[in-house]
Amino acid sequence: MSAGSRIEKLPLKCSANTESFARFLKPIQGRDDSKMVNMQLINLGKLRLDTYPELVKAVATVKKAAARGNAQCGRISKEKAEAIAKAADKLAEGGSALELLSIYRVMGSPLNRAANCWLAKEAAERSGLEITADEVNASQTPTDVSVTVVNLTAIEVLQELKDASAAFAEELRSQAGQFSDVVKCGRVMLQDSLPVNLGKEFQAWAHSIDRCRGRIEQEIRELSISLLGAGDVGTSLDVPEGFPLAAADELSRATGLLFKPDADFMDGITAVDRLCSAHACIQSLATAYWRIMHDLEFLSSGPRTGIREIALPAVAPGSSIMPGKINPTMAQLGALLADSVSSNAAALASSLQSGWLAEGMRSTIPVKMIMDSGILLARAMLVTKKKLIHGITALKLRALGQAEDSAALMIVVEKALGTEAAEKVARRMETDGCNCRDALVRERILSEENASRLLDVTTLSTPRKNTALIESFRNS
Secondary structure (H helix, E strand, C coil): CCHHHHHHCCCCCCCCCCCCHHHCEECCCCCCHHHCEECCCCCCHHHEHHHCHHHHHHHHHHHHHHHHHHHHCCCCCHHHHHHHHHHHHHHHHCCCHHHHCEHHHCCCHHHHHHHHHHHHHHHHHHHCCCCCHHHHCCCCCHHHHHHHHHHHHHHHHHHHHHHHHHHHHHHHHHHHHHCCCCEEEEEECCEEEEEEEHHHHHHHHHHHHHHHHHHHHHHHHHHCEECCCCCCCCCCCCCCCCHHHHHHHHHHHHHCCCCEECCCHHHHCCCCHHHHHHHHHHHHHHHHHHHHHHHHHHHCCCCCCCCCCEECCCCCCCCCCCCCCCCCHHHHHHHHHHHHHHHHHHHHHHHCCCCCCCCCCCCCHHHHHHHHHHHHHHHHHHHHHHHCHHHCEECHHHHHHHHHHCHHHHHHHHHHHCHHHHHHHHHHHHHHCCCHHHHHHHCCCCCHHHHHHHCCHHHHCCCCHHHHHHHHHHCC
């Protein structure tokens, strides 16, 4: 649907005693009426609500829950409540005039008024009943609606991110199984360390994603709070008894989550820490994801003189004059998208401080940052799961050779044979430029067979077996 056709469908009238869309619709001087536009509906591209369907869906869910809650309390009839609920379902499907509103000037009264008017008109046309915007807005204020909408929006984004991170972690675990027999050199501060198993490295990455997803699941439960019925300043003025609980129950029914009225409405309408905590969960996941992307890029460095323990899938062309070069474009893209989450955190923190007293915040930027960060990260994880993680291959022989050449195998010699033996081996490695196994043999500390057994990197990368190996030499 074009912007013009959407504007034509905007309701020009609402009921008496209600601020209407007509207040926003003003002809531009010098233009004919056919080009009447809403100054808030000027095409702002990606800054409009049609780019953020999660927010529109949350508005629809809140208004639907409020209508049915009002019916239970006798504030409106059940027939009108169901008409409003069906109109809300239509709103959630998309394509309404609300989607032309600017994301930056929408929270609070503008969005609440627009939703009331649109739903009243839609419900009346569908049902043939006379339904006013006041009835759609019964027992509600812009404040309690906005806070509940923000909570629902954050939940929607976090659920999308939770599912994406679960799929990403599962792909890492799948690759961990494929690499279970690959031994490589571990590294601490980019220096040689003891042998590790590549499959377990992928498993550790999956575990880090799972840990962050657990925080997201907990945050979803924390956000399952309804402020409907709180009123502008938490006094529940003109709210029928039972409405807050009835509306919360309807939200639970709509979302499948356990919603409850906030324990303290005055605190709830001013609280901004929930959004801060929600974005922190997104940022913690982005940090874990960023680390994986950077590690993959580094471990695939090459093609000749880098670490090159793994090969990334060739999503983009490499080099016409450098055989074997694969540009790590997907890993770099993932890292850059994770960086964006950190920059959004700074914007969110400053905009959360935009309100005073009973106005928790006056900016739409915090919920926009939640949507931008969460959706961006979710899509990044799904894309890199498919185009990066799934296609990684291990360069087994190269990884094994680097593990066997690691200078950190001196740690094993010192633990198994003592400091004096380790010092002799270190000097021989330095003078001859040989590896640790050859130095043990040249110093006649161990036979070739025992040196190979002590420094078997597969055993050394296996917990418990490595300890048993060292103890066997220590006690011999």
